[in-house]
Amino acid sequence: MSLTGCAASAPQGTAETGGDVEIFTWWTSGSEKAGLDGLVDVFDRDCEGESFINAAIAGGTGSNAKQVLASRMQQNDPPESFLMHAGAEAYDYILSGQVQPLTEQYEEWGLNDVMPEGLIDALTVDGEVYSVPVNIHRIMLWGNGTVLADAGITDAPASVDDFIANLEALRAAGIESPLAVGVDWTQLELMESVLLSELGVEDFSALWTKGGDWSDPRVMAALEDYKTILSYSNPDRDSLDWTDAEKRLTGGQAGYQLMGDWQVGEFAAEGYTDFTYQAFPGTEDAYQWVSDSFVLPTGAKNEAGALCWLEVLGSADGQKAFNIEKGSIPARTDADPADYPEYQQSSIKDFATLEPVGSCANGSGCTLGQTSAVNSAVGKFSVDGDLESLVAGVSAAAKECGTE
Secondary structure (H helix, E strand, O other): OOOOOOOOOOOOOOOEOOEEEEEEOOOOOHHHHHHHHHHHHHHHHHOOOEEEEEOOOOOOOOOHHHHHHHHHHHOOOOOOEEEEEOOHHHHHHHHOOOEEOOHHHHHHOOHHHOOOHHHHHHOEEOOEEOOEEOOEEEEEEEEEHHHHHHOOOOOOOOOHHHHHHHHHHHHHOOOOOOEEOOOHHHHHHHHHHHHHHHHHHHHHHHOOEOOOOOOOHHHHHHHHHHHHHHOOEOOOHHHOOHHHHHHHHHOOOOOEEEEEOHHHHHHHHHOOOOEEEEOOOOOOOEEEEEOEEEEEEOOOOEHHHHHHHHHHHHOHHHHHHHHHHHOOEOOOOOOOHHHOOHHHHHHHHHHHHOEEEOOOOOOOOOOHHHHHHHHHHHHHHHHHOOHHHHHHHHHHHHHHHOEO
């Protein structure tokens, strides 16, 4: 892939070795924190003499943690490594010189032999690999089994029209807001799924490039469906994080929620088992992926410690310790599906056979600058419902900050 994006230049630093290894994430609670704890256990075992420093700040997929990280990077105060989403999200960091290549480490650690070729391609810019993915997530449609059954819904919706009909049936059964939705990025996940259903993988992916055709009549048709679907969601969506929306689902106030399969880890942590899952209707042949990935910042003070952390992330033990808790699947292809619960076993199988497609909402399909601009347009649409303004906002983001 060629390098392009909306980014500022980064100052350089001086690397030292030994001691503290500060790791920046937004994993502060629930299954995310449990997965991080599993990684730290392996790190403490394998990285003798290095001390893990947890620099987690809540709110990464929204704005808080990412704003703090951006400020630190601009002040030339990087942690030893930080969490980002694999794929296009890395472009701005690479363009500004804020992260270093890991191509040699991939060869040294044997990762080229155990990571899927397509995933490595997504991590590669101008021939260099820049991050180590610890997992793969998939965006799915989750249901409350009891709420759906009580509304007479027994079959999974096979099309967007079926899904809308089910939402209407739920409302008629007394569920006023049958679709649980949170803040802007969760709305973008939903919008993407409707677009993917209408356009297919190739045309959907092309939307987020500089040449993306947002004037395609199919785009407007899909966005009309998105507007209809959003009308069945909770009116307070703009004030809820995804975990708050998830409580609407498990609490019986909603019948559906579209969310990444980190949801499985939350369900497990809560002891909730009455859930259904499926790909969003019309996207069954696609695997819309998200990957938690870590980088080596330019100017990291303890580069040796950072590299040991990254090696743990790519290891079989590290990936197992993390993914069992997180609800995701390993990025490595040599994992034993039998080590994982039922949902993850099915996801491992699907990742090996379905067509991968990136997610703008979660960084695999869009640069940081682009995602921020698109989220702003989606958040505005949640308030005013103006489709023309939504199209203008997202198409402008693609043209200004999109990949080539």
